[in-house]
Amino acid sequence: MARPKRPPWQVEQTKNKIFQATLELFNRQGYEAVTIRKIARRAGCSPATIYNYYSDKDALYLDILTEGFAILYQLLQAEPRSRDPLVRLRAYTAVFYRFSLDHPYYYDIMFSFHVPKYLDYAGTPAEETAFAEKEVALKNIGLILEAMADFYRGCPALRSAPGMVTGRALTLLGTCHGIISLHRSGIWAELETDFSALYFSAVDDYLQKLTREKEELLAGEVRLRAARQQPTGEEYSSRRSFWKKR
Amino acid sequence: MARPKRPPWQVEQTKNKIFQATLELFNRQGYEAVTIRKIARRAGCSPATIYNYYSDKDALYLDILTEGFAILYQLLQAEPRSRDPLVRLRAYTAVFYRFSLDHPYYYDIMFSFHVPKYLDYAGTPAEETAFAEKEVALKNIGLILEAMADFYRGCPALRSAPGMVTGRALTLLGTCHGIISLHRSGIWAELETDFSALYFSAVDDYLQKLTREKEELLAGEVRLRAARQQPTGEEYSSRRSFWKKR
DNA sequence: AGGTTAATTGAACAGTGTTAATATAACTTC
DNA sequence: GAAGTTATATTAACACTGTTCAATTAACCT
Numbered sequence: 001m002a003r004p005k006r007p008p009w010q011v012e013q014t015k016n017k018i019f020q021a022t023l024e025l026f027n028r029q030g031y032e033a034v035t036i037r038k039i040a041r042r043a044g045c046s047p048a049t050i051y052n053y054y055s056d057k058d059a060l061y062l063d064i065l066t067e068g069f070a071i072l073y074q075l076l077q078a079e080p081r082s083r084d085p086l087v088r089l090r091a092y093t094a095v096f097y098r099f100s101l102d103h104p105y106y107y108d109i110m111f112s113f114h115v116p117k118y119l120d121y122a123g124t125p126a127e128e129t130a131f132a133e134k135e136v137a138l139k140n141i142g143l144i145l146e147a148m149a150d151f152y153r154g155c156p157a158l159r160s161a162p163g164m165v166t167g168r169a170l171t172l173l174g175t176c177h178g179i180i181s182l183h184r185s186g187i188w189a190e191l192e193t194d195f196s197a198l199y200f201s202a203v204d205d206y207l208q209k210l211t212r213e214k215e216e217l218l219a220g221e222v223r224l225r226a227a228r229q230q231p232t233g234e235e236y237s238s239r240r241s242f243w244k245k246r
Numbered sequence: 247m248a249r250p251k252r253p254p255w256q257v258e259q260t261k262n263k264i265f266q267a268t269l270e271l272f273n274r275q276g277y278e279a280v281t282i283r284k285i286a287r288r289a290g291c292s293p294a295t296i297y298n299y300y301s302d303k304d305a306l307y308l309d310i311l312t313e314g315f316a317i318l319y320q321l322l323q324a325e326p327r328s329r330d331p332l333v334r335l336r337a338y339t340a341v342f343y344r345f346s347l348d349h350p351y352y353y354d355i356m357f358s359f360h361v362p363k364y365l366d367y368a369g370t371p372a373e374e375t376a377f378a379e380k381e382v383a384l385k386n387i388g389l390i391l392e393a394m395a396d397f398y399r400g401c402p403a404l405r406s407a408p409g410m411v412t413g414r415a416l417t418l419l420g421t422c423h424g425i426i427s428l429h430r431s432g433i434w435a436e437l438e439t440d441f442s443a444l445y446f447s448a449v450d451d452y453l454q455k456l457t458r459e460k461e462e463l464l465a466g467e468v469r470l471r472a473a474r475q476q477p478t479g480e481e482y483s484s485r486r487s488f489w490k491k492r
Numbered sequence: 493a494g495g496t497t498a499a500t501t502g503a504a505c506a507g508t509g510t511t512a513a514t515a516t517a518a519c520t521t522c
Numbered sequence: 523g524a525a526g527t528t529a530t531a532t533t534a535a536c537a538c539t540g541t542t543c544a545a546t547t548a549a550c551c552t
Contacts, residue, residue: 010518011530036509046532048511057509111431112358137433145437166437171425171448173434178424179417185357187383188419191391191412202417209455236332236453256549257499282540292501294542303540 015053017043019063026064030105031113061109062133068106069136072099076143085151086207092144093176093203097196100180110137111177112184144169151210155217168210175202261299263289265309272310276351277359307355308379314352315382318345322389331397332453338390339422339449343442346426356383357423358430390415397456401463414456421448 021043025034036057040047054060072095079091100107148169152158158165179199182188192198267289271280282303286293300306318341325337346353394415398404404411425445428434438444 014530035507037507047509048533049531051510052530111428111433134436138436141434141437163439167444167447170428170434170438170444171421171451174424174428174448175417175421176424177428178420178422181427182357182416182420182423187357188387188416190380190384191387192416193409198413198416201413202420205417205455206451209451236330236336260499281538283538293540294502295500297541298499 014043014045014049018045018050018053018060022060022064023067027103027105031061031109064106065109066133066136068103068110069133069140071103071106072096072110073136073140073143075099076140085147086211088147089144089151089172090203090207092147093172093200096173096176097180097199100184104184107180107184112181141169141173144173148172152214152217155214157217172203172206175206260289260291260295264291264296264299264306268306268310269313273349273351277307277355310352311355312379312382314349314356315379315386317349317352318342318356319382319386319389321345322386331393332457334393335390335397335418336449336453338393339418339446342419342422343426343445346430350430353426353430358427387415387419390419394418398460398463401460403463418449418452421452 018039021039022034025038025042036047036050039060040050043050050060054063075095075098076092079088079095082088082091145166149165152165152168176199179202183192183195183198264285267285268280271284271288282293282296285306286296289296296306300309321341321344322338325334325341328334328337391412394411398411398414422445425448429438429441429444
C-alpha cells in the first residue's frame with residue numbers, strides 16, 4: 001500500500017501562486033475584471049487546477065477578503081497604542097481613511113461589496129472559511145470596541161445601558177464608512193470639495209460629542225433626565241433616552 | 247417616399263414591457279441574478295430586441311437606477327414639509343431608513359453598488375443618460391441641502407465657512423448610509439442588537455450636535471475661539487477649526 | 493397590391509464559471 | 523530499475539453570460 005503525494009512544498013507553492021495571482025489581478029482591476037482563466041494564466045496553471053484548491057470562485061475571493069482584513073488589522077495594530085482612548089480612536093479612523101485610499105479594491109469588497117454567499121449565513125455556517133473571515137473582520141472592530149470601552153470605563157450609568165458602548169463604536173465606524181462610501185460612489189462629486197476635511201471633520205465632531213457625553217455621564221444622570229423640556233408643537237428635540245430602554 | 251413606422255404606442259409599449267420586466271426581476275433577485283435572457287422571456291420578446299432600446303445592459307440598469315432615485319425623491323417630498331428644518335431633516339432620515347428596508351435592491355445599486363461606467367465620468371459625460379441619473383440623484387440630496395441651509399440661515403459666521411452647510415448635509419447623509427450599509431453587509435451582525443435604535447440614535451445625536459453648534463454660532467464666534475484650552479501631551483482634543491480655513 | 497423601412501428575430505461569437513474524464517508525475521514497494 | 527498506486531494537473535466539454543448581425547416580419551404610404 002503506497003501513499004504517494006507530491007512534495008508538500010510544491011502543492012503549497014501552487015496554491016500560493018494562485019492566491020498571489022488573484023491578489024495582483026484583483027488589486028489592479030477589481031472584482032469584476034478578474035476571471036478564473038486570467039488567474040490561471042498568471043499563475044501558470046490550468047483553470048481547472050484552481051478548483052483543486054478552492055471549491056468556488058467565491059471561496060477564492062473569501063481568501064482575498066480575509067487577507068484584506070488581515071492587512072487592515074495589521075495597520076491598526078501598528079499604530080502606537082496611546083493611553084488616551086480618544087487618541088487611539090482618532091488614529092484608527094485615520095488608518096481607516098488611508099486604507100480606503102491605498103487599497104480601494106480591498107475596501108470595496110470588505111465594506112461596500114458583499115460576497116453574499118458567505119456574509120449572511122442565517123443558519124449554521126456551513127463553511128468554516130466563512131467563520132474565519134467573520135472572525136478576522138470582527139478582530140478589526142474589536143480594536144475600536146476596546147478603545148471605546150476604555151473611553152467609557154468608570155462611567156456609572158453604563159450598567160443600565162449595556163449596548164451603548166457597542167453602539168457608539170459601530171456608529172463611529174458607520175460614519176467613517178458612510179462618508180468614504182458615498183465619496184467613492186461619486187454621488188455627491190459635484191458638491192464635495194475636500195474629502196479629507198469632510199471626513200475628519202465628521203470624525204472630530206463625533207469624538208467631541210463622545211467627550212461631552214462622557215462628561216455629562218460623570219456629572220450624574222440627574223442632569224441628563226432633566227436636560228431639556230419638551231418643546232411645543234412640531235419643533236424638534238433629539239432625545240437621548242434611547243439607550244435606557246432595553 | 248414612405249416613412250412607415252410601427253404604431254408609436256406599440257414601440258413605447260415594448261420598451262415599457264422590457265423596463266417593467268427588468269424592474270420586477272431586479273426587485274426580486276437583485277443585480278447579479280438578472281440576465282438579458284430572463285428579461286427577454288419575461289417581457290415576451292427576444293434578447294436581441296432589448297438592444298433596440300438600450301445600448302447596453304448597463305444602460306438598462308441606469309434606467310432602473312434613475313427610477314430608484316425618483317421613487318426616493320417622491321417619498322421624501324411626500325413628507326409633510328414642516329417649518330422646523332430639523333423636523334424635516336429627521337423625517338428625511340426616517341424616509342431614508344424605510345427606503346433601505348422596503349427597497350433593498352434599489353438601495354444597493356443606488357448607494358452601495360456602483361454602475362461604474364456611469365458614476366465616475368472624469369471627463370465629459372459621454373452619455374446624456376448619465377447626466378439625467380446624476381441630476382435625479384442630486385435632487386434627493388438637494389432636499390437635505392435645502393433643509394440644512396434653512397437650519398443655519400441667519401448664522402453670521404457662515405460667510406467665512408461657505409462649505410459648512412454642504413458638509414453638514416453630506417455628513418448626515420453619510421452617517422445614515424454608513425450605518426445602513428454596514429448593517430446590511432452583516433459585518434457586525436454578531437454585535438448589533440437593535441438596528442433601528444442604533445440608526446436613529448446616531449441621527450438624533452448628530453441633529454443634537456447641529457443644534458448645539460447653531461446655538462454657539464448665534465452666540466458669537468468669540469466663545470468658539472476661546473472654547474477650550476489645548477490640553478497637554480497626547481490627550482485628544484477635537485478642534486472645530488476646520489470649517490474656518492479655506 | 494407593392495414598396496419602404498422600422499422593429500424583431502434566430503443564430504452565432506467570444507467570453508464566463510464549473511466539471512468529468514483523462515493524463516501526468518511523484519512516491520512506495522517489488 | 524520496473525511496476526503499481528494515487529494525488530495533482532490538464533483537456534475538453536457543458537451551460538451559461540452579454541452582444542452582434544444578417545435575415546425576417548409587419549406596419550405604414552403610395
